Amino acid sequence: MSAPAPTVNAPHSTRSRAPRLRPARRAGGAAGRPGRNRRSVPLTLVTGLVLLYTLVPLAWLFVNATKTQSSLLDSFGLWFSGDFALFSNIADTFTYDDGVFGRWLLNTLMYVVLGAGGATFLAVLGGYALAKYDFPGKRGVFAVVIGAVAVPGTALAVPTFLMFSEMGLTNTPWAVIIPSLISPFGLYLMWVFASEAIPTELLEAARIDGSGEIGTFFRVALPMLAPGIVTVSLFTIVATWNNYFLPLIMIKDPDWYPLTLGLNAWNAQASTAGGEAIFNLVITGSLLTIVPLIAAFLLLQRYWQSGLAAGSVKG
Structure with a gap:
């Protein structure tokens, strides 16, 4: 009996070299590749307008901070004058009226450290507890927090003033610090x-x-x-640093003014009888006021962006 004919198997290398079907190219070439961003002319124009709207006031502030009081009204607002007086304006800002600008700066820092710092700490504790603990009335707390976010701070200013007036805390730093401790959005x-x-x-x-x-x-x-702490800190710091209405109704003593009230008082000098116009110092002081905020945003931008993005997309 003859042996059966051996079967011939295709080599492994032959199978591995089998031609593969190439995926069909999508219409549109490179623009049709998935994941590639398309340029939008209207969106680019809108972004450019927003950028212009943001940078032009800053440029105006810096340019005019380099001018003297006399050259402010005699030169174009968006360009420099003959004399570069930025450093002399900074020196005059800190020495004018016995250096009260430095006192206002320290007051603002105190309000930010105690008010914004305390608001951030309380927001972290409350947010962690509400996120990781279950307790009766949690839905009610959620509704209260959302409602508090929707209420503007100016609507609560007058009731807050009346309450603090009854407690004898008006015209003291506590009248600004204690309300700043509450941050519903944080x-x-x-x-x-x-x-x-x-x-x-x-x-x-x-x-x-x-x-x-x-x-x-x-x-x-x-x-x-x-990252979330940094984000909340930035929001509360900016809100406390730029707070104007609450100190306006709470503080009457210029020694406890923040920078916002102090610069407004300097600006109002020109309209008072016998008052001195110091618009160059007001502009220079405004420039010095925003420098710490810009530095904080630039230094903490990475943490701020990651904090905003967290929670928006679930894995």
């Missing part, structure tokens, strides 16, 4: 951020390892909340 932002940034399983693992609630918060949760 609380809501930390609530959303903590819900997405901190895994519940990680907290449970820390508790199983014997960590207490306070230790778990400071060792585990707080480092993960850093």
